[in-house]
Amino acid sequence: MAARAAQDxxxxxxxxxxxxxxxxxxxxxxxxxxxxxxxxxxRDRATAAxxxxxxCGAAPLRPRGEDAAAGRxxxxxxxxxxxxxxxxTTGPPATAGQLVxxxxxxxxxxxxxLRASWAPGYLTNRGFDAVTQNRWLAGYAPVxxxxxxxxxxAHGYADAVIEAAGLARRSRRGALVDTxxxxxxxxxxxxxxxxxxxxxxxxxxxRPSVPKYLNSPRTVLYSKREVLFGLWEARGxxxxxxxxxxxxxxxDVIAVTAAGSDRFAGVAPCGTALTGEHVAALGxxxxxxxxxxxxxxxxxxxxxxxxxxxxxxxxxxTGGVAWASAVSGQDPADLLRDEGPAALxxxxxxxxxxxxxxxxxxxxxxxxxxxxxxxxxxxxxxAAAPVIAAMPPGHVARQVARLSGRLGLDHPTVxxxxxxxxxxxxxxxxxxxxx
Numbered sequence: 001m002a003a004r005a006a007q008d009x010x011x012x013x014x015x016x017x018x019x020x021x022x023x024x025x026x027x028x029x030x031x032x033x034x035x036x037x038x039x040x041x042x043r044d045r046a047t048a049a050x051x052x053x054x055x056c057g058a059a060p061l062r063p064r065g066e067d068a069a070a071g072r073x074x075x076x077x078x079x080x081x082x083x084x085x086x087x088x089t090t091g092p093p094a095t096a097g098q099l100v101x102x103x104x105x106x107x108x109x110x111x112x113x114l115r116a117s118w119a120p121g122y123l124t125n126r127g128f129d130a131v132t133q134n135r136w137l138a139g140y141a142p143v144x145x146x147x148x149x150x151x152x153x154a155h156g157y158a159d160a161v162i163e164a165a166g167l168a169r170r171s172r173r174g175a176l177v178d179t180x181x182x183x184x185x186x187x188x189x190x191x192x193x194x195x196x197x198x199x200x201x202x203x204x205x206x207r208p209s210v211p212k213y214l215n216s217p218r219t220v221l222y223s224k225r226e227v228l229f230g231l232w233e234a235r236g237x238x239x240x241x242x243x244x245x246x247x248x249x250x251x252d253v254i255a256v257t258a259a260g261s262d263r264f265a266g267v268a269p270c271g272t273a274l275t276g277e278h279v280a281a282l283g284x285x286x287x288x289x290x291x292x293x294x295x296x297x298x299x300x301x302x303x304x305x306x307x308x309x310x311x312x313x314x315x316x317x318t319g320g321v322a323w324a325s326a327v328s329g330q331d332p333a334d335l336l337r338d339e340g341p342a343a344l345x346x347x348x349x350x351x352x353x354x355x356x357x358x359x360x361x362x363x364x365x366x367x368x369x370x371x372x373x374x375x376x377x378x379x380x381x382x383a384a385a386p387v388i389a390a391m392p393p394g395h396v397a398r399q400v401a402r403l404s405g406r407l408g409l410d411h412p413t414v415x416x417x418x419x420x421x422x423x424x425x426x427x428x429x430x431x432x433x434x435x
Contacts, residue, residue: 093160094160096221098161099161099164099221100195102165102167103187103196105152105157106165107139107187107195109152113142114133114140117142119140119184120133120138126255126336127258128254137186137187139185141182141183141185141200145175146168146177148168148178148180149167149176149178165221166179166218166222167180167198179217180214182203182206183202183203185198185199185201186198188215188216188227188229188270189232190221190232197221197222197227198215199215199229199250199270199271200213201251224269226275226277226278228282229267230250230253231285234265234285237257238285238291239285241290242260242264243264244264245267245294245295245348246266246267246295246297246310247267247268247296247297247332248298248331250268250270252268254266255332255336255344256332256348258336259332259344259348266332267282273310274309279313279314288318291318292321295321295323295324295355296324296325298331299325299326299331303331305362308362311356314355319392321354321356322353323352323353323357324351324352326347332347335347356391356399357398360384364407366380367383371407378409381403381414382417385417386421388400389421389424396418400415
């Protein structure tokens with residue numbers, strides 16, 4: 001028995017997870033008496049992170065009987081009523097340590113489901129080989145409505161923990177069903193390396209009503225406003241001076257980091273706009289003043305709008321804020337797939353412009369139809385001047401020259417408009433933000 005256990009470390013880890021879960025339930029009164037969840041979140045996350053990330057790279061899980069049962073036709077359950085998925089269990093609230101461990105167990109489960117699913121082929125077609133998939137701990141959430149829930153229950157995790165982790169939710173009938181189903185899965189780590197959430201990509205054949213990407217809901221461990229996908233994975237690159245590249249989705253992150261040759265590393269807010277918390281988290285790992293930041297959001301209208309909105313957050317911490325967009329109008333992941341890593345690396349290294357250009361152009365574009373008339377030119381000037389005046393001093397001269405050229409107005413006229421706008425900003429308690 002000892003020899004066989006030594007050959008299967010993943011099974012040992014799962015049994016330990018189950019034992020820890022049962023122990024936490026048994027000792028809950030003592031834990032709550034000593035301070036509850038709130039004061040221990042950071043400590044529990046850090047402790048679990050030190051033990052957890054290496055577990056997830058272990059050999060894939062072998063299918064278990066309960067998991068295989070998820071694929072059987074719907075019908076009346078053959079199990080006793082007391083063990084059906086509609087059963088609600090009561091117990092102590094989940095601790096941060098339990099939530100970290102249940103995420104680790106879920107990551108191992110998803111990894112074990114990967115090989116037999118469509119996800120490896122899909123990721124390979126996107127330009128990510130098996131080594132890259134393994135590095136990012138890619139997995140698969142099965143189609144069955146409660147495959148993960150049954151697996152976690154079998155390893156000692158209470159419903160309250162599974163639900164609090166955002167890995168399952170209650171249906172209208174009260175059944176606990178998996179949050180992620182039939183999705184290629186990627187874990188999201190916090191700054192300590194602990195898995196605190198997941199993001200899942202639906203297959204291309206999914207119905208139009210199915211969201212392409214699905215994030216874990218907000219939990220004690222995870223808030224989309226605070227965590228950047230790919231930040232922990234890029235920590236070594238940032239320590240060596242790599243330039244951060246802000247992108248929209250997880251596949252864009254992997255594409256940038258894979259193509260960056262240690263010069264660039266991707267990070268993404270994943271499902272929300274860039275926030276001050278994101279910028280602060282990035283700044284803790286990067287010398288942003290030295291490296292600058294490249295924004296490579298999708299080149300569609302929504303992506304450009306998001307880039308403009310991000311400008312004032314980034315320009316307040318670094319003068320080197322650039323915008324990268326492929327000539328073909330592709331996002332980084334599509335560019336990697338269609339033209340290869342060299343083409344993506346070339347865009348990041350050679351085809352960038354100051355993001356301030358995009359910010360000013362967004363103001364002028366609102367008057368595009370009328371720029372052939374003097375009135376339209378001056379209206380565009382009045383729209384853009386306050387935006388330029390609110391920029392860091394190092395960005396102003398270039399934008400004055402660009403605006404003069406685009407509107408066909410002389411340089412002194414544009415300079416005067418920006419100066420007047422700056423005077424207004426000095427006396428105004430709520431200055432205009434770019435975009």
